[in-house]
Amino acid sequence: MTKTNKMINEFQHRIFEFLSSGDVVASAKLHDECRNVLSLEGFYDKVLKPVMYEVGSRWEKGLMDIAAEHVCSNTARALIAAINQKTQSASNREKILLCTPEGEIHSLGLNVIESILLARGYNVFNASPSVPADSLLDYIKDREPDLIMISIALLENRSAGKRLVYKITSKFSIPIFIGGLVMVNGEDSLNAGYVVSPIENSLEDVVRTVRSYLHRSKKSTRK
DSSP states (O other): OOHHHHHHHHHHHHHHHHHHTTOHHHHHHHHHHHTTTOOHHHHIIIIIHHHHHHHHHHHHTTSSOHHHHHHHHHHHHHHHHHHHTTOOOOTTSOEEEEEOOTTOOOOHHHHHHHHHHHHTTOEEEEOOSOOOHHHHHHHHHHHOOSEEEEEOOSGGGHHHHHHHHHHHHHHOOOOEEEESGGGGGTOOOTTOSEEEOTTTOOHHHHHHHHHHHHHHHHHHHHO
């Protein structure tokens, strides 16, 4: 095991302890420490994401009760918010809308995506979790985002996600990315432009693809 991997393993162990105890301040200090070794994407991909998967796995196996799981998740959200406070969105950059279909209450993954995109200077509107489709359509009409990213974590919300994609594409010509844990289970793309797998795609992959789509969209608009 390399020195960097040992440090990452230590970071994972410590962040798990901090999340479990609801310690946002210690979690934020650990992120600052990680910045000497990892990029923001690296911190989320290699430290926070695997720890949150471990939290979910322990809950599914009955090794962690729901209250403890909620403490971990809510502390992770507070950590992401603390990181975002240090970032200012550039008002002259492309607009990206993040959302989940109605009924989907899991939005931690989108919060991470929001954090990364804000750090890259994009204007991000996070409408998650669980917003009725008609409300999102009104918001899209009002804000005119350049890209829409939809996250679905649970298989039971796949149909709602499919309906949402259909309603958006029937009214707007806006690129749609769709992702979340449901995409890991062999689901199709729901007719979205690009599928993001939280297992197969790193955050750097996602940002690179977002940049590519927006660049192509700009070129197409100029023609």
